[in-house]
Amino acid sequence: MGKQPNLYTFSDTNALAKTLRAYVLQCQTAGLERHGAFKVAVSGGSLPKTLAKALLDPGNGGPEDKINFSKWEIFFADERAVPLDHSDSNYKLLKDELLDKIPEDLGKPVVHPIDVRHLDDVQEMADQYQEELMRSFAAKDSVKLPIFDLLLLGCGPDGHTCSLFPNHELLRESDAWVAPIEDSPKPPKARITLTLPVVTHGIKIAFLATGEGKAGILKEILDTDEGRSLPCGLVNEGGGERVSWFTDAEAVNGVGFPKRGSL
Numbered sequence: 001m002g003k004q005p006n007l008y009t010f011s012d013t014n015a016l017a018k019t020l021r022a023y024v025l026q027c028q029t030a031g032l033e034r035h036g037a038f039k040v041a042v043s044g045g046s047l048p049k050t051l052a053k054a055l056l057d058p059g060n061g062g063p064e065d066k067i068n069f070s071k072w073e074i075f076f077a078d079e080r081a082v083p084l085d086h087s088d089s090n091y092k093l094l095k096d097e098l099l100d101k102i103p104e105d106l107g108k109p110v111v112h113p114i115d116v117r118h119l120d121d122v123q124e125m126a127d128q129y130q131e132e133l134m135r136s137f138a139a140k141d142s143v144k145l146p147i148f149d150l151l152l153l154g155c156g157p158d159g160h161t162c163s164l165f166p167n168h169e170l171l172r173e174s175d176a177w178v179a180p181i182e183d184s185p186k187p188p189k190a191r192i193t194l195t196l197p198v199v200t201h202g203i204k205i206a207f208l209a210t211g212e213g214k215a216g217i218l219k220e221i222l223d224t225d226e227g228r229s230l231p232c233g234l235v236n237e238g239g240g241e242r243v244s245w246f247t248d249a250e251a252v253n254g255v256g257f258p259k260r261g262s263l
């Protein structure tokens with residue numbers, strides 16, 4: 001077995017958000033040192049709310065505690081084939097929870113939503129989003145994979161992450177950076193997603209999982225052999241110690257995997 005992920009656990013989401021903020025700041029500093037920008041992929045679901053709590057906190061006011069959104073490039077780890085103002089849109093969720101609330105003095109991130117001209121053709125939508133990545137990270141024929149500074153991921157109750165679902169053939173995609181899915185078991189059916197090699201290639205990969213609804217699946221992913229083949233388990237396997245789980249007490253109730261309380 002390779003290196004293990006880190007499992008951070010906190011009493012509640014407020015305590016979690018404080019440490020998540022410190023972690024994101026570390027990743028931001030590393031990204032700025034590496035290439036003068038911070039390239040992040042963000043999921044939908046329950047994640048944007050907790051992320052906003054972490055990033056919109058005024059912090060301690062010190063220079064090392066400053067989220068510098070003007071250096072951020074935000075991509076979507078997955079997106080649903082719906083207009084950007086639709087209630088199922090991951091972009092809308094992030095906009096409502098975070099983007100619209102960023103104070104002016106923190107700067108504006110560059111945000112990369114899907115191209116909504118291709119909502120009826122998810123293959124084309126995925127291809128266009130892959131080209132969007134290529135414009136930022138370099139052409140696909142010159143680099144094997146894009147390297148995100150940080151991927152912020154959710155974990156569904158079935159162990160899915162991004163729009164990579166258990167036992168789905170997309171888990172075997174090894175060429176595309178972005179892939180379409182038209183039979184998502186969770187509605188809406190039509191989506192695009194970053195592929196597993198792109199996810200596991202990230203410099204840092206963080207899962208956010210909170211609430212009692214996640215307890216069963218976290219136990220399966222972190223404590224059992226079967227859990228290793230679930231999408232979240234595959235990210236753990238591929239990313240090893242570059243993967244960190246940010247959880248609250250309810251989500252890890254019954255989980256035996258060793259826990260940490262600080263970075």
Ligand SMILES: O=C1O[C@H](COP(=O)(O)O)[C@@H](O)[C@H](O)[C@H]1O
Nearest residue numbers: 043044045046047154155156162
């Ligand atoms: O459908 C999706 O679900 C996952 C997990 O969502 P959660 O509400 O259980 O946290 C999410 O990460 C993904 O972006 C979304 O499209």
